[in-house]
Amino acid sequence: DAKTTQPTSMDCAEGRAANLPCNHSTISGNEYVYWYRQIHSQGPQYIIHGLKNNETNEMASLIITEDRKSSTLILPHATLRDTAVYYCIVILGFYNQGGKLIFGQGTELSVKP
Amino acid sequence: DTAVSQTPKYLVTQMGNDKSIKCEQNLGHDTMYWYKQDSKKFLKIMFSYNNKELIINETVPNRFSPKSPDKAHLNLHINSLELGDSAVYFCASSHRGDWARRGEQYFGPGTRLTVT
Numbered sequence: 382d383a384k385t386t387q388p389t390s391m392d393c394a395e396g397r398a399a400n401l402p403c404n405h406s407t408i409s410g411n412e413y414v415y416w417y418r419q420i421h422s423q424g425p426q427y428i429i430h431g432l433k434n435n436e437t438n439e440m441a442s443l444i445i446t447e448d449r450k451s452s453t454l455i456l457p458h459a460t461l462r463d464t465a466v467y468y469c470i471v472i473l474g475f476y477n478q479g480g481k482l483i484f485g486q487g488t489e490l491s492v493k494p
Numbered sequence: 495d496t497a498v499s500q501t502p503k504y505l506v507t508q509m510g511n512d513k514s515i516k517c518e519q520n521l522g523h524d525t526m527y528w529y530k531q532d533s534k535k536f537l538k539i540m541f542s543y544n545n546k547e548l549i550i551n552e553t554v555p556n557r558f559s560p561k562s563p564d565k566a567h568l569n570l571h572i573n574s575l576e577l578g579d580s581a582v583y584f585c586a587s588s589h590r591g592d593w594a595r596r597g598e599q600y601f602g603p604g605t606r607l608t609v610t
Binding site for chain 1 (some may be wrong): 498535536537538539542550584586594595596597598599600601602603604
């Protein structure tokens with residue numbers, strides 16, 4: 382599975398968009414980009430995932446560059462409740478037995494009033 | 495309705511004891527997992543079961559034994575507990591059949607195990 386690199390921490394003003402970058406330069410053609418977050422003392426929460434195209438759901442948008450070597454998770458209007466550690470994970474789809482997730486250190490996002 | 499539930503939420507026990515953590519999911523998923531999050535917050539997969547069959551078994555001591563009585567349950571039994579077993583244990587589930595969403599997992603609230 383491809384390795385990911387994320388900034389250790391980021392700040393964002395409440396109400397503004399939070400843009401969380403992730404580098405995955407060794408990603409292969411059949412590997413997906415997944416984003417999770419973990420709010421303090423809670424279980425990780427699935428946010429969104431994509432393969433090649435940009436994706437949007439009720440929580441966030443995922444922008445994947447054309448060469449797929451990096452991606453950005455966008456929280457359009459960050460709230461204090463979005464303060465959490467955000468993990469970018471790259472995994473194989475079809476060939477990945479059981480959907481094994483490998484969590485890195487993630488980005489600690491602090492949303493400030 | 496809680497999608498993935500774990501019991502107990504907190505577990506304090508002494509070294510050498512045997513304990514179990516239970517997990518149940520009501521999402522109709524066919525795959526369940528156990529993850530361990532240590533004091534440094536690193537989250538690591540331990541086991542995965544698909545339709546009651548073990549499919550992922552990371553380098554975990556033999557003292558840890560998962561048991562899946564049915565697709566909706568995956569319990570974790572730990573023998574001869576050691577200080578280093580203190581951590582938060584998370585259960586998760588997913589639908590393995592949809593390979594495009596194989597990484598979409600839903601986690602329980604965690605069980606904080608403290609070994610004294």
